[in-house]
Amino acid sequence: MAFYSTNEFKGGLKIMLDGDPYSIVENEFVKPGKGQAFNRVRVRNLKTGRVVEKTFKSGETVEAADVHDTDMQYLYNDGEEWHFMDPASFEQMTADANAVGDAAKWIKEEDICKVTLWNGVPLSVEAPNFVVLAITETDPGLKGDTSGGGGKPATLETGAVVRVPLFVQTGELVKVDTRTGAYVSRAKDS
Amino acid sequence: MRDPRARTHSAPLAKDAPRAGDGNDWLPCAAPETMRHRAAMLERIRAFFAAAGVLEVETPILSRRGVTDPALESLSLMCPAPGQGSIGEHRLYLQTSPEAPMKRLLAAGSGPIYQICKVFRGGERGRFHHPEFTMLEWYRPGWDYGRLMEEVADLVRVVLQRPAMPMERLRYRDLFLDRLGLDPWEAAPQSLRAVAADIGMPDADRLELERDAWLDLLLALSLEPRLGRGCLSFVYDYPPSQAAMARIQRADEDHVGAAFAQRFELYIEGLELANGFQELTDAAEQGARFVRDLAERHRRDLAATPPDERLLAALGSGMPSASGVAIGLDRLLMIATGAGHIDEVLAFPLERA
Numbered sequence: 001m002a003f004y005s006t007n008e009f010k011g012g013l014k015i016m017l018d019g020d021p022y023s024i025v026e027n028e029f030v031k032p033g034k035g036q037a038f039n040r041v042r043v044r045n046l047k048t049g050r051v052v053e054k055t056f057k058s059g060e061t062v063e064a065a066d067v068h069d070t071d072m073q074y075l076y077n078d079g080e081e082w083h084f085m086d087p088a089s090f091e092q093m094t095a096d097a098n099a100v101g102d103a104a105k106w107i108k109e110e111d112i113c114k115v116t117l118w119n120g121v122p123l124s125v126e127a128p129n130f131v132v133l134a135i136t137e138t139d140p141g142l143k144g145d146t147s148g149g150g151g152k153p154a155t156l157e158t159g160a161v162v163r164v165p166l167f168v169q170t171g172e173l174v175k176v177d178t179r180t181g182a183y184v185s186r187a188k189d190s
Numbered sequence: 191m192r193d194p195r196a197r198t199h200s201a202p203l204a205k206d207a208p209r210a211g212d213g214n215d216w217l218p219c220a221a222p223e224t225m226r227h228r229a230a231m232l233e234r235i236r237a238f239f240a241a242a243g244v245l246e247v248e249t250p251i252l253s254r255r256g257v258t259d260p261a262l263e264s265l266s267l268m269c270p271a272p273g274q275g276s277i278g279e280h281r282l283y284l285q286t287s288p289e290a291p292m293k294r295l296l297a298a299g300s301g302p303i304y305q306i307c308k309v310f311r312g313g314e315r316g317r318f319h320h321p322e323f324t325m326l327e328w329y330r331p332g333w334d335y336g337r338l339m340e341e342v343a344d345l346v347r348v349v350l351q352r353p354a355m356p357m358e359r360l361r362y363r364d365l366f367l368d369r370l371g372l373d374p375w376e377a378a379p380q381s382l383r384a385v386a387a388d389i390g391m392p393d394a395d396r397l398e399l400e401r402d403a404w405l406d407l408l409l410a411l412s413l414e415p416r417l418g419r420g421c422l423s424f425v426y427d428y429p430p431s432q433a434a435m436a437r438i439q440r441a442d443e444d445h446v447g448a449a450f451a452q453r454f455e456l457y458i459e460g461l462e463l464a465n466g467f468q469e470l471t472d473a474a475e476q477g478a479r480f481v482r483d484l485a486e487r488h489r490r491d492l493a494a495t496p497p498d499e500r501l502l503a504a505l506g507s508g509m510p511s512a513s514g515v516a517i518g519l520d521r522l523l524m525i526a527t528g529a530g531h532i533d534e535v536l537a538f539p540l541e542r543a
Contacts, residue, residue, distance in 0.1 A: 007313055029316025033455070033465050033518075034261050034434045035406035036399070037314070040392075053392040055407070057399065058313070 002064035006039040006056050014046070014067040017054065021046045021065035021118050031058070046116065046123055047098075065118065072115045074107045082107075084115055084122070095122035103127040105160035106178045127178040132187040133157050135170050151183075218537040224527050225537065231349050231523055232306065235326060238348050242341075244302040244328060249291035251308060256283035256495035258483040259434060263312035263492070265321070283495065284310035287516055288327055289435060290501040293469070296329055296512055297504035304328035306519070318461060318521060320532050320539060329514040335426070335452050335468040338513040342456055342464055343422050346517075350526055357422040363450075365425060366405075369413055374405050374429055375448050382408065402431050417457035426454035435476070436467035456517075458525050466515030473505035 004015060009027040016022070022043040031037035037058035044051045046067060056062070072084040072093070081094040082104070095115065097104065099122045106127035107113060114126040138154035154164040154174070162176055164183045173187040220228075239246065256264035264283040271278030288305050295303055309325045330338055343357045366374045370385055377385075382404035386394035389412055399407065417423040430438050433451030440449045452468035470476055480497035487494040523535040533539040 007315075029314070029319055030410050031314060031316075031319065032261075032406050032410055033462055034259065034432060035410075036261065036403040038407060038410065040411065055391065055393040055397065055411075057397060057403070 003061040004064050005061050006058045009039055009041060009056075014065040015043070016063040016065045017043065020048075021067050021123065023067070025051060029058070046118065066120075067116060067118045067123065069114050069116050071112050074109060074111045074113055076109055082125070084113070084125075087112070093117075093122055095125055099123055100125045103178075105158055106131050106133075106176070108133065108158055129177065129179060130175055130184065131178055132173050132175050133160070134173050135164070135168065138164065138168065138170050140169065215542050217542075219533045219539055219542065220535055220537050224523070224529070224535055227527055228519075228523055228535065231519065231526065234349050235306065235345065235519075238345050239304050239328070242302075244304050244330075245300065247292065247295060247300070247303045247305050248307070249288050249295070249305065251285055252282040253285055253291070254280075254282065254495075255290070255498040256493070257286040258480050258487070258494070258497060259286075260483055260486045260490060260492060262286045263314075264495075265310045265312045286311050287325060289514070289516075290498050292327060292329055292514070293501060293509055294504040296331060297507055297509040302328070302330050315540065317531050318524075320520065320536060322540070323532075324519040325516050326519050327514065327516040329469070329512050331510040331512040333513045335454055335466055335513040338466055338515055339424050339426070339454055339456075342466065342515055342517070343424075346422060346456070346458070346463075346522070349522060355422060356420075357424065359424045359426060360417075362425050362428050365413060366408070369416075370408060377401070379404055386412075402429070405429070405432075414457060414462065415460040418459055418461070421458075423457040424454050425457065427451070428453045433470075433479075434465075434467070435470050435479075437470045437472075438475075454515075461521055461525065462518075463521050463525070464515055464517040466513065469509075469512045469514050471505055471509045471511060473502050476505055477502055 004013060009024055011024055011026060013024045014021060015024065022045055025042040025044050028040045029037065030040050039056045039058055041054050041056065042051055043054055070086065073087050075083040075085050075092070077083070081096055082100050083092060083094050085092045093115070101124065103113060103125040107125075108131075111128055111131065113128065115122050116124045116126075133156040135154045136157050139152050151163040151165050153161050154168065155161050156174070156176070160176075160181070162174070162181060162183050164174060168174060168186060175184040175187045176182065177184055236246065252269070256266060264286055266281050266283045268279050269282045271280065285307075287309050288307055292303060292305060304326065305328070306324065306326050308322055310322050312321060314321055330341070339359065347353050347355050363374060366372055370389075372381065372385055379399065379401050382401065383394055383397070386404065386408060391407070391411060417425070428436070428451040430449045430451050433453060436451040436453035438449055438451050441447060454466045455462055456464035470479075477497065484494050484497070520532055520535050523529070524532060527535060529535050
């Protein structure tokens with residue numbers, strides 16, 4: 001089992017706290033000139049995304065979390081779990097709804113996603129920043145409206161609903177920013 | 191000057207210090223105007239002491255003896271003895287402060303002295319810490335620490351060019367009583383933990399700390415951020431367990447009540463800037479503190495060096511009664527320029543050195 005001392009703390013370091021994996025967001029060294037040193041850190045729980053503050057006595061050690069990111073190709077969903085493949089080793093892995101989270105509404109087969117593994121098991125899945133998806137349903141907009149003002153809801157092939165300009169029609173491809181859920185542009189092809 | 195309130199303990203933390211290897215790491219961190227500000231600060235300090243008749247001195251940065259204070263870590267290096275190559279190699283320590291050699295000068299009759307020098311503290315790195323920093327330290331034979339606080343305030347006003355900056359004095363005990371409702375002389379570790387938990391300090395229930403460490407934590411995270419807002423806040427008369435090298439006033443015919451250490455700290459805008467003492471001049475008491483410090487270092491498994499017997503000899507020969515103080519000049523420059531991170535006032539911090 002690997003351990004980190006507080007003097008190795010820095011942003012991005014992955015540590016175990018109360019049985020959960022955390023990532024250090026910020027680390028501040030606090031020390032009175034003639035007194036005990038402390039590390040005040042903000043950490044993100046990698047399972048829940050919640051950010052909390054912690055205080056350590058400098059010199060304390062914390063168990064390292066076996067967490068790392070890897071690019072994997074999304075293969076298919078079997079109704080319960082999402083299947084991914086490492087494009088280099090062809091090794092396959094499954095992720096549950098908890099791990100896939102919001103990415104579920106953006107990803108489709110063959111997309112390359114960033115999968116965070118904890119002890120070799122998918123902990124979270126990040127959709128590509130931009131995806132191109134077909135519109136399966138949207139109200140017919142007014143002809144001639146090209147301003148992009150106003151907009152209307154459109155359902156995409158993955159089930160996600162985004163606001164699109166009135167001139168965008170069912171069957172067209174659109175580019176979406178998955179971090180904000182915002183329509184970016186029409187797309188010719190994926 | 192930028193609004194110094196922009197930098198507080200509760201403000202969003204600065205990003206991690208710049209790391210080597212980004213291709214631009216040969217560049218200085220401090221802006222040209224900050225370097226001019228540093229030069230002006232040094233000039234004002236030297237003019238201040240010249241006018242006050244305090245002599246500038248230099249003492250060795252490298253010494254045979256490391257620090258004994260368990261809160262500090264000396265950095266050291268191996269140094270070949272002249273003419274003996276690696277056979278005569280011996281360990282020398284970079285000073286954590288020039289206190290011992292300056293006291294030897296005082297004992298030798300130097301009169302009032304000051305020094306601006308680099309000091310080194312292992313393991314200290316953060317927004318307000320850098321392992322190598324610039325210290326201003328001075329001693330006033332015949333002065334008591336109350337009078338020295340006045341002079342510290344005068345000097346800081348000159349450096350910051352804020353002649354009307356008000357000063358306040360807060361007894362350590364009153365600070366804890368007024369703001370946290372606890373007596374730092376009496377409170378047991380479990381009641382300190384309870385107060386820490388009450389004010390929402392993260393991990394108060396998990397941390398295993400001794401009394402002084404709890405007091406340090408409460409002071410650093412809860413009290414300090416509110417000190418020195420728009421003024422010079424002097425906190426003084428510390429628990430005897432935190433005397434460091436200050437004289438302890440014991441209960442006797444002149445003094446009723448619990449013993450306290452005649453020590454003070456200066457805070458400006460929530461930042462600890464200076465530490466001062468009514469200096470301990472009793473060789474036997476200093477020797478006993480060295481022994482206690484070394485036992486504590488041993489208990490905590492920290493490196494230790496023998497006590498500085500030349501300091502003890504100097505005290506034994508009769509050091510005059512004196513008060514002394516050390517100011518971190520990089521932090522003072524942070525206040526002067528409104529910097530949020532110590533790297534902003536250093537030409538080349540550790541990662542670019």
